[in-house]
Amino acid sequence: MADDDDKPKKHTIDSLFRIYCNYKVIGTELDNEEFHSILLSQLDCWLMQAKLMPVPITRTQTGLIYLRYKKWRLDYEDFLEVLQMLSAEVDLGYEEMKETLVLAGAPTGATEIVVVK
Template sequence: MADDDDKPKKHTLDSLFMVYCNYKANPTELENEQFDCILLSQIDAWLEQAKLMPNPIARTQTGLLYMRYKKWRLGYEDFLELITQLVVDNNLILDEFKQIMIEAGPPSGATDIVIVK
């Protein structure tokens, strides 16, 4: 009987969220700092990776939605609200949208290794 540890781990939306939160993050004075909130540029990079941008979703659309939060970075719950609004505004199906984002995988060129639980 094979151990579960031997099976390849699959990403989930929340595990990929953590990967993108730290993708192209500016280095700070704190070594090994991990971010748990996402920037607009990181959301756009994820949507581009998923081939959801520039069509059906435009950069201006994500920017306008993002600015409603009046925060520098969005937490996971705010991120879920943002993508839900994108889905509604573009007449898409939420579960399919999330699946496309999951299938996009980690950012191209990212070297970070993330443990998926």
């Protein structure tokens, strides 16, 4: 079992969601804030990293779907709903889209959660 500890851990859709929620965060007056919800810009960044944007998914599509929620940030459940809507719009399987996002990995240049100072 010790060999399992030596292997690099693989990301899941929810572990990457937490990383992207805290990627490229602009400093606020809150110290050491960790976010558990995602901004539209962070979602777009993830889709670009996965090479799903600008083709087959556009910023307009993500923006229009995101605006339906009337929230600044989307929690994990809302995020999954957005993925379902996007996958239906571009005729890409939902599970295939999630797998593509997982394979894209963490944001380029980011290896851990960003702490806002």
